[in-house]
Amino acid sequence: MSKTVRSAALALTLLSSTVALAGMQARVEANDFRALRAPVRTGAKVRLHNVPLGASQRTLELERFDVWAPGAEIVVQNGDGSTSRIQPPAMNYFRGTVGGDPATMVFVAARADGAVDGMVFTEDARYTMRSTSGEEIIVDEAGPQDISADGGFTCELDGAPAVKNMSGLPKVASDAKLAAEGTLSGTGTWTLNLAIETDYELYTDLGSSSDNVAAFIGNLVGAASVIYQRDLRTELLVSYSRIQTSAADPWNVVPGGTGAWNGNPSVTYSTSHALAEVGDLWANAGTRPFNGARSSVILVSGKQQTAGVAWVGTTCGSDFACGAGCGEVFNGHTGGRYAYVGLGNQFTTSVPAPNNTVNGIQYGIPSSNYWALLGFAHELGHNVDGPHTHCFALSSADKTTYNVTRDWIDVCVTAGGCNAGATAVPAERGTIMSYCHLASGTWPTSRFLFGKSGETSELMANHIKGYINSVTPASPGITAPASVDVNTSANASITSPSGSLTYQWSITNGTINGSSTSTTVNFTATANPVTLRARATNSSGCSASDSVNVSVNTCGPPVFSSYTAGMTITLGTTIELNAVATGNGPITYQWYVGTTGNTSTPAAVGNPINATPSSTTYYWVRATNSCGLWADSPTIGIGVVTPPTTSTSLYIVTPCRVVDTRTDGGTLASAATRNISFTGTCGIPSGAKAVVANVTAVAPSAAGFLSIYPTDGIWPGNSTISYRAGKTRANNAIIVLASDGRATVLNNGAAQHFIIDVTGYFQ
Amino acid sequence: MRRLALSTILAAAFAIPALAQSGPYQYFPLSPCRAVDTRGATSTNGGPIFGTNSTRNFQIRGLCGVPSTAKAVSLNVTVTQATASSWLAVWPSGQTRPVVSMINFEPSDPALANGIIVGLSTNAQDLSVYNNFGNVHVIVDVTGYFQ
Numbered sequence: 001m002s003k004t005v006r007s008a009a010l011a012l013t014l015l016s017s018t019v020a021l022a023g024m025q026a027r028v029e030a031n032d033f034r035a036l037r038a039p040v041r042t043g044a045k046v047r048l049h050n051v052p053l054g055a056s057q058r059t060l061e062l063e064r065f066d067v068w069a070p071g072a073e074i075v076v077q078n079g080d081g082s083t084s085r086i087q088p089p090a091m092n093y094f095r096g097t098v099g100g101d102p103a104t105m106v107f108v109a110a111r112a113d114g115a116v117d118g119m120v121f122t123e124d125a126r127y128t129m130r131s132t133s134g135e136e137i138i139v140d141e142a143g144p145q146d147i148s149a150d151g152g153f154t155c156e157l158d159g160a161p162a163v164k165n166m167s168g169l170p171k172v173a174s175d176a177k178l179a180a181e182g183t184l185s186g187t188g189t190w191t192l193n194l195a196i197e198t199d200y201e202l203y204t205d206l207g208s209s210s211d212n213v214a215a216f217i218g219n220l221v222g223a224a225s226v227i228y229q230r231d232l233r234t235e236l237l238v239s240y241s242r243i244q245t246s247a248a249d250p251w252n253v254v255p256g257g258t259g260a261w262n263g264n265p266s267v268t269y270s271t272s273h274a275l276a277e278v279g280d281l282w283a284n285a286g287t288r289p290f291n292g293a294r295s296s297v298i299l300v301s302g303k304q305q306t307a308g309v310a311w312v313g314t315t316c317g318s319d320f321a322c323g324a325g326c327g328e329v330f331n332g333h334t335g336g337r338y339a340y341v342g343l344g345n346q347f348t349t350s351v352p353a354p355n356n357t358v359n360g361i362q363y364g365i366p367s368s369n370y371w372a373l374l375g376f377a378h379e380l381g382h383n384v385d386g387p388h389t390h391c392f393a394l395s396s397a398d399k400t401t402y403n404v405t406r407d408w409i410d411v412c413v414t415a416g417g418c419n420a421g422a423t424a425v426p427a428e429r430g431t432i433m434s435y436c437h438l439a440s441g442t443w444p445t446s447r448f449l450f451g452k453s454g455e456t457s458e459l460m461a462n463h464i465k466g467y468i469n470s471v472t473p474a475s476p477g478i479t480a481p482a483s484v485d486v487n488t489s490a491n492a493s494i495t496s497p498s499g500s501l502t503y504q505w506s507i508t509n510g511t512i513n514g515s516s517t518s519t520t521v522n523f524t525a526t527a528n529p530v531t532l533r534a535r536a537t538n539s540s541g542c543s544a545s546d547s548v549n550v551s552v553n554t555c556g557p558p559v560f561s562s563y564t565a566g567m568t569i570t571l572g573t574t575i576e577l578n579a580v581a582t583g584n585g586p587i588t589y590q591w592y593v594g595t596t597g598n599t600s601t602p603a604a605v606g607n608p609i610n611a612t613p614s615s616t617t618y619y620w621v622r623a624t625n626s627c628g629l630w631a632d633s634p635t636i637g638i639g640v641v642t643p644p645t646t647s648t649s650l651y652i653v654t655p656c657r658v659v660d661t662r663t664d665g666g667t668l669a670s671a672a673t674r675n676i677s678f679t680g681t682c683g684i685p686s687g688a689k690a691v692v693a694n695v696t697a698v699a700p701s702a703a704g705f706l707s708i709y710p711t712d713g714i715w716p717g718n719s720t721i722s723y724r725a726g727k728t729r730a731n732n733a734i735i736v737l738a739s740d741g742r743a744t745v746l747n748n749g750a751a752q753h754f755i756i757d758v759t760g761y762f763q
Numbered sequence: 764m765r766r767l768a769l770s771t772i773l774a775a776a777f778a779i780p781a782l783a784q785s786g787p788y789q790y791f792p793l794s795p796c797r798a799v800d801t802r803g804a805t806s807t808n809g810g811p812i813f814g815t816n817s818t819r820n821f822q823i824r825g826l827c828g829v830p831s832t833a834k835a836v837s838l839n840v841t842v843t844q845a846t847a848s849s850w851l852a853v854w855p856s857g858q859t860r861p862v863v864s865m866i867n868f869e870p871s872d873p874a875l876a877n878g879i880i881v882g883l884s885t886n887a888q889d890l891s892v893y894n895n896f897g898n899v900h901v902i903v904d905v906t907g908y909f910q
Contacts, residue, residue, distance in 0.1 A: 562804045568796045573825035578806075641796070641828030647789030647910075690792040690907060703873035705841075709795045718795035718904040719841050722874035732878035734837040734906045736792040762790045762907075 033129075033137045036092055036110035040064050043508045043531070046094065052139050053098065053120060053127055060106050060120070062096035065229070067222040069193050069237040070504065073290065076210045079246030086243075089215045095226040098122055105230065105448060107223040109215075117219055119373075121448055126370070187548075188475045189229065190468050192295035192315060192384075193239040193541030194221065197278065200249045202302030202343070213243045217300065224377040227432065231450040231461050232384075234468055239541060240290040250287070253277050254303050255342060262332060271309040271340050272329045274301065279334035283319045293541025296383045298339045300376065308375045310339035313385035316471035316542035337540075339379040343372050374448065377432050381450065385467035389434040389460060409460060410434050433460065468542075473501050476536040478548045484525050486556035489513055492532050492548075493520040501536045509552070528552035555627035558583035563621065568639035571614065578608035579633055581623035588624050595635045596620040615640050648689045648762035656682035658691075661753040662698065668747045668754065670704065675711050676756065679741030688761040690737055696730040696755040697723035704749010712738035715746055723749065730755075734762075785882075788834050788909035795839070796827035799903035802843075812844070813894035813901060820856045820888035827905040835882045835909040836890075840866060840901065843874040847897025855884040856891040870897070880909070 030036075031049050040046060041064065048060040068088040076084045091109045098104040098120060108118035108129060116137060118129030128140045196217050206212040217238065225236035244251075253259065253274040261267045278299045281287045296315045319336040326335060389409035410430055430436025430446040451461025477495030484490040494503060497519040505516040509527040523532065530552055535545035558581035569575055581587050589607040592599055595618050603609065603619065611619065616639045624630040659676050661668060668674050679686045697706060700723040708720045721731040735743050735756075745754065799821045803809035808821050824831050840853065850864040866877040883889040892901055 562806075565800075565803045565806065565809055567808070568798075568827050570825050570828050570830055572830075639796075641793065643828050643830045643908075644791045644793070647791055649789060690790065705874060705876070707795070713794055716795050717797050718839065718906075719874075719876060719902065720795075720839055720904075722841055722843070722872075722876045724871075724873050724875075729875075731839075731876055733839060734790075734792075734878065734880075736794055736906055762792060 033110070033116060033131070034114070036062070036094060036108060036116065037112050037114065040092065041508065042066055042506065051120075051129075051137075053122070054125060054141060058098050060096055060098060060108075061100050062094040062106065062108065065093055065095050065222075065225070065235070067091075067093050067218050067225060067236070067238060069239040072238055073240050073292070074214050075240075075242045075289065077242055077244050077246070077249070079248055086210055086214060088238075089211070089218045091215070091218060091222075093218070093222045095222075095229060102230070103449075105226055107219075107226045109219050109222060119223060123447075188233070188544060188546045190232075190234045190472050191237060191535060191537070191543035191545060192228075192234060192468075193237050193293045193537070193543070194380075195240040195282075195290055195294040195297045196221065196238055197242055197251075197297065197299040198244060199251045199299070199301045199303065200244045200247050201304075202300060203243060203245055205302040205343075208245070210243045210245060214241065217241050220300070220372055220376055223373050224380065227377055227448055227450070228380075232465055232468065234384075234465075235545075236380075239292055239294060242289055250281055251277060251299065251301065251303075255307065256304065262328070270329065271307050271342055272327075274299065274303075274342070275309045275311075275338060275340040276330055276333040278340060279319065279336055279338045282338065283334035283336070293537060293539065294337070295541045296337045296339060296380060298341060298376070298380060298383075301340065301342045303342055306342060306371060306375070308339065308341040308379040310379040310382035311335050311337070312382045312387070313467060314338070315380075315383040315385075315468070316538070316540040337383060339383050341372075341375045341379050343375065370448075374432065374446065377448070381433050381464065384464050386433050386450070386460065386464045389431050389436075410436060431460070471540075472542040472544045473498070473536045473538050475544050476501075476503065476534050476546045478532060478534050478546050480532055480548050480550050483551040483553055484530070486525050486527070486552050486554045487559060488556055489522055489524045490550075491520055491522055492550075494534060494536070498536070501538055504535045504537070506533045506535075507531065525550065525552040528554050555584045555625070555629065557629040558587050558623045558625045558631045560623065560631060560633055563633045564636055566637040566639075568641055569613075571640050571642045572612070574610050574612045575638065576608045577611055577619055577621070577636065579621045579623065580607075581631060583623075583629075583631075584625045584627055586626060589621050590624070591619060591621045594618055594620070596632050611638070613638050613640055650692070650760055650762055652760045653683040653758060655757055655759050658682055658693075658756045658758055660755045662755075667751045668745065669751045670747055670749055673744050673746045675742050675744050677740075677742045678735070678737055678758070678761075682758050684741075684758065684761045685763065686741060688737060688741060688763045690762040691735050691758045692760040692762075693733050693735045694730050694757045694759070695721050695733050695735075696728065696757075697721055698753040698755060699728050700725055700750050700752045702750035704747065706754060707746040707748070708733065708735050708743050709746070710736050710738040711740065711742040711744045715744075723752070725750075785834065790837075790907055790909050791833075792907045793828045793905055796905050797902065798823055798826045798829075798905050799901060801900045801902070807888065812898045813892075814898055815847075815894070815896050818860065818891055818893045820886070821890045821892065821903065822888050823883055823890050823903075823905065829905060829908045830910070833883060833908040833910050835880060836905055837878065837880045837907045837909075839876055839878050839904045839906060840892075841874055841876040841904070842866060842868050842872070843900050843902070845870045845872060845897060845899040849894055849896040849899060851895075851899075851901065852891075852893040853879055853881050854891050855882045856889055857884045857886045860891065860893050868899070878906075 029047050033048060035046060044064045046062045048062060050057045051060050072088055074086045074088060076086055091111050094108040096106040098106060103123055105121040110116050114131060116129060116131040120127040125141055129137055131137045198213055203213055206216055221236050221238050228234040228236055253269045255269050255271045255274055258266050258268050261273060278297060282297050314337040317337055319334050322330040322333050322335050324331050432448060432450050434446055436446045450464060451458035478492055479495045480492035481490055503517055503519055505512055505521045507523055508531045510523050510525040510530045513522040513524060528551060530550045531547055533545055533547040535543045537543040560581045563579040564577050579589060590605050591603040591609055593601040593603050619636045621633045622630050658678055658681055678684050678691050679688055684691060703724045705719045705722045707715060707718055709716055709718060720733050723729055737743050799808045801810050801812055805811055823829055823836055824833050829836060845868050848869050850867045852860055852863050853865050854861050865879050868875045
């Protein structure tokens, strides 16, 4: 049974202010869980207050992280052999702790429509968080009896492959891997890019919805990633996932069922047969569905058995062909970076996982399905060389070094395997890699962790980190300036780049300008400090990342947000010159006459200022902030026109065609000009100053405009008629003539014909 | 731009009759000159873009060689980036918008222009432009004035 706490404190408080604050900020304080669905950026910290855990209100310290790799592919396999793609779920994923306690674990997935799925593990209790309405959060405390009702989870590894199994791992003379973590720099992490296969049974378990399966995979891998990041400094990303929507999926082995194998017409299948099927499909270039980077391939199955199996110490490695040495099941099949996680029973017993539905999409909730999370994290743990905790022990020398007295981390075993000791749950309880959940007792018999500082299990976490370190690229190293100015671009680079690796940069408190995958990156800081992170990935999809903090001098030069545009005025007019610059205030404005940078003719100080130029004059302004840094505006040109002193009168003529390029002169090319003489034709006398005209653009092939202006000047930037493809159009215009009676037609768009008719003139 | 005394504004607001005739006027040609472009930064004769059922007042006198004594101007009005089928009305500012239109356009038009001769008010912002529907940028080139 579970008890439900409905939190009024979390609902409907501070909605507008909190969400507005969230923006794309790097740090958010919130009393309202809806802050989690605001568009905070990856790496942003969110502190969620007043979350009811049991009888107390606790604060969750959260950080947004990624679950889906950039460009992740989610392929939906249909029954007719066709495939389609869907986008990764629109989730914000968060990881964190309860009040900063490193022994706790929090995972929350929040969707923009208000759906929330979260899990909280403390030493003594576990909670689920969900919101079906999007307006309140429901926190359930799971009772201790839930775990036994689920039936537990078994791993077949102990009894199966003789190659790459436990037997070679424990009791090594001295575990060199224990010291290997030191090669990763202080803020670095590793990344594993996973390919996740699923089967038709999982699809039907999750309501026959591809979106549900994608949501489930995202939350399952995300929750596991929280544990891996906390204990192993390893981030899990999904680079590929495939969803089977037809019973004709490629997975024929049903563990517990019978079928043909290795020439034997009827064998009882185990999870090892299913694992062999995964390896065989992915080893064959003809059936392998994805050739991109993949550290491990994991089949998450909904078939009716709650068990898994995995190869040990194979992540990031190559396939290997099995012979008799792999054991009877694998003889003639393929081994490698593969794992099988069977979850079938999890969806049919007392804890149906997807119990939230929002906007038609169910939540695949590892939070109420602990065995899904344990099984997934456990089998992937084997791939990264993790032994069972009841199979891991040290040499006597190491036991002295690490102050360990037990032979094994735990003795939670039911039968057989490398340690046939008594079934007992140690005081510290089990780990992700233990069998303690199979021993008698109630939750929590297992803790969802790989190792804990100061305890024996920490040695296993170090061992796994040593393995991951040995198969991932070296820490890339970042060369960056110690400090930069805000809003000013700077460069950083990979210290020792390698041509066999690909690089991916990311940044907080700044932007990356241009490519984020080169060995050198150009960035602009927007706040202090900037964190630059670079991830180096090898061809197996295994990565190591490094990060540096760059301090930012936040007193950067002012930035102009607006300034008066250039214009043409009438002689005698007083204009207002205005500029707005932002930055560390107060900002002072010094105006100058001349072109930008020429300080020889200072004009007024202040903003705005008035100016009454008597002839065409150029201005610019220098904005200086409180730190003495300045920025210069572009040159602002003010043209001055003296109105004509002589007036003209209108004279009417019989409508008359001055020019028709179809019969006179041919098409006018784009960007070309043609001078047209108006006087002496159509009754327009010499000395006419302007004509009343109708201008036609004939059947243009593309959009553009014609501009007509006096021939004795340069193009003044005007437009007389705009045209579009295929449309013949006319426009009224008064065409001003040069003193010789001519006007120039400028075409900008496509070569075309034009016509000018006149109905009068001014003189 | 130019500053106006309050009394001038009030006079302009109340003194103009619904229908007015004036003239005759003489034409003074000016080399074509751009006076308004709403694609530019926000200012009297710059941005922002016109919205639905919106009127903006622009300053023409004092720019491009048009003197403060001008009574009318000849313009070329161009519209671009229209988001809906719409039309513009242009009239001297400070009076109720007359039932007129000077250009009709479609969102499929990259740009479209028409010429007009229109009177100016004595306001600092002497010319009014109205857009009926959707968003559209307006560009006004001056080709002369009448007084």
